[in-house]
Amino acid sequence: MKYTNNITEFILLGLSQNMKIKHVCFLLFLFCYIAIWMGNLLIMVSITCSQLNDQPMYFFLNYLALSDLCYTSTVTPKLVTDLLAESSTISYTACMVQLFAMHFFGGIEICVLTVMAYDRYVAICRPLHYTVIMSRPRRYAMVSACYAGAFLHSFVQGLLTINLPFCGPNEIDHYFCDVYPLLTLACTDTYRVGILVVANAGMMGLVIFVVVMLSYILILYTIKAYPTESRYKALSTCSSHITVVVLGFVPVLFIYIRPATTFPEDKVFAVFYTIIAPMFNPLIYTLRNADMKNALRKVWCQKLFFIARQSI
Numbered sequence: 084m085k086y087t088n089n090i091t092e093f094i095l096l097g098l099s100q101n102m103k104i105k106h107v108c109f110l111l112f113l114f115c116y117i118a119i120w121m122g123n124l125l126i127m128v129s130i131t132c133s134q135l136n137d138q139p140m141y142f143f144l145n146y147l148a149l150s151d152l153c154y155t156s157t158v159t160p161k162l163v164t165d166l167l168a169e170s171s172t173i174s175y176t177a178c179m180v181q182l183f184a185m186h187f188f189g190g191i192e193i194c195v196l197t198v199m200a201y202d203r204y205v206a207i208c209r210p211l212h213y214t215v216i217m218s219r220p221r222r223y224a225m226v227s228a229c230y231a232g233a234f235l236h237s238f239v240q241g242l243l244t245i246n247l248p249f250c251g252p253n254e255i256d257h258y259f260c261d262v263y264p265l266l267t268l269a270c271t272d273t274y275r276v277g278i279l280v281v282a283n284a285g286m287m288g289l290v291i292f293v294v295v296m297l298s299y300i301l302i303l304y305t306i307k308a309y310p311t312e313s314r315y316k317a318l319s320t321c322s323s324h325i326t327v328v329v330l331g332f333v334p335v336l337f338i339y340i341r342p343a344t345t346f347p348e349d350k351v352f353a354v355f356y357t358i359i360a361p362m363f364n365p366l367i368y369t370l371r372n373a374d375m376k377n378a379l380r381k382v383w384c385q386k387l388f389f390i391a392r393q394s395i
Contacts, residue, residue, distance in 0.1 A: 084121060084212070087388060089249075089250050089251070090175055090249035090250065090253050091174065091175055092172050092173060092175060092176055092207070092253065092257065093169065093172065093173050093174075093175065093196065093253045093254070093255050093268075093376070094170065094172055094242060094253055094254045095165060095171040095172070095173055095255050095257065095258055095259070095260075096254055096256045096258075097162075097166070097171055097198065097254065097257075097258045098166075098350055098354075102169075104166075105166045105167070106166070109143050109163060109166035109167055109168050111168070112159060112162060112163050112358060113163050114159070114294060115159070115358050115362045116159045116163060116358070118362050119151065119159075119358075119361050119362045120152065121151065121229050122146075122194070122364070122365025122366065122369075123148040123149070123151050123152045123361070123364070123365055124152075124216075125365065125369075126144065126145070126148045126368065126369065126375070127145055127148045127149060128366050129375070129378045130142075130144060130145045130148075130378065131145065133180075133378040133381060135374060135375070135378050138374075139202050139206075139222055139383070140199065140202055140203070140206070141201045141374070141375075142222055143195055143198055143202060143222070143225075143226070143366060144199070146147055146191075146195050146229075147192060147195045147196065147199070147225055147364070148364070148365065149193060150188050150191040150192040151192060151361040151364055152361075153184075153188040153191075154185065154188035154191075154192055154357070154361060155351055155358060155361040157181055157185045157259075157358060158181070158185060158258070158259045158357045158358075158360055159182040159236065159357065161181075162258050162259065162260070163219055165258070168205070169350075172368040173260065175249075178221045178260035178265075179199070179241060179244065179245055179260070181259060181260045182240065182241060182244060182260045182261060182262065182265075183237050183238075183240070183241040184237075185237075185260075185261070185357075186236060186237035186240045186241075186284070187233050187236075187237035188233070188236060188357075189233075189335075190232060190233030190234075190236040190237055190287075191227075191229050191230060191233040191254065191280075192331070193233075193287075193288065193291055193332075193335075194228070194229035194232050194233055194291070195226070195229050196251065196291075196295065196324070196327065196328055196331070197291050197294060197295055197326055198225045198226075199204050199228060199294040200294070200299065200324065201298060202217060202303060203298070203324060204298040204299075204301060204302055205217060207302050207305055207306060208301055208305045219296040234288050236283060236284070236287060238281065239279075239283050240284065243276050243279055243283075244262055244265055244266075246268055247265065247266070247269040247271065247273065247276065248269060248271055248277065249265075249268055249269060249270065250270040251270070253268065254268075256345065256347075257345075257349070257350055257351075257353070258350060258353075259353075259357070261353075262280050262284070263280070263344070263349070264345055266280070267345055276323050277342060280339075281339065281340070281341070281342065282337070284339040285339040285340040285341070286338070286340075288332065288335050288336050288340065289336060289337055289340055291332075291334060292328075292332045295332075297329055299321060299325060304323060306318070323367050325368055326367050327360070327363075327364055327368070330355070330359070330360045330363060331333075331356055331360045334352040334353070334355040334356045334360075335356050338352055338353065350383050
């Protein structure tokens with residue numbers, strides 16, 4: 084039996100229907116969103132206005148900060164405004180656009196994290212070839228590949244979803260449009276589509292996570308022969324990246340690696356990879372990184388000094 088799509092908008096049930104909880108969440112997520120913008124802009128300006136942009140690690144960190152900003156901006160602004168409303172709706176078109184944009188920018192972030200892991204592997208395990216392998220043209224080629232891979236991933240996700248018929252009900256038990264909650268609303272058998280979604284999103288996340296972890300296993304194996312001081316220095320350059328990878332990947336894998344089913348806990352895990360991880364990324368990379376702290380002091384102290392001289 085063939086169904087037609089007669090849904091023009093969806094109702095987002097959000098995180099809670101309790102107004103007191105919604106008001107608390109509004110203040111919390113508004114603070115988080117402001118912190119995300121301030122932290123990531125701080126990183127981007129500091130890297131761009133210093134010599135760190137010439138170093139591959141910080142070159143990729145710049146793109147990670149940009150993808151963080153774009154990624155969280157596909158979800159958080161609407162979530163924050165919806166928390167003040169009694170009910171939340173989103174048009175069918177806006178829902179599909181949000182789904183595509185979220186997977187696109189999320190895919191870029193995951194791919195950039197993978198490239199950053201490869202960068203650390205080359206720097207520690209193949210230091211003599213580092214400048215050749217991580218030359219500027221190759222860095223731009225890697226970033227272009229990240230964008231192309233993310234576009235392909237999000238295009239497939241969107242294509243699988245946009246062809247589904249929705250004929251009621253139209254309540255999405257989530258705070259944004261994602262594939263699994265939409266599959267539960269489709270008025271057709273979604274078993275095959277669910278398998279394709281797992282193959283596209285879940286397996287992609289799992290394979291990339293395994294590749295990232297393997298790169299760090301190789302790094303740990305290589306630095307066993309290093310002196311203690313050199314070993315500590317090598318590990319310190321990787322620790323921030325490992326923290327970000329675990330914080331971002333674990334919630335994503337929990338949701339997308341299993342069969343196409345939804346659980347109430349999914350919304351809580353989604354908060355981690357859409358809001359919490361992008362907020363902590365700048366803190367992790369600045370507080371635990373001497374080069375970033377020096378760049379922040381140098382760039383912003385110079386700017387404050389220039390402003391002070393201009394005002395005299």
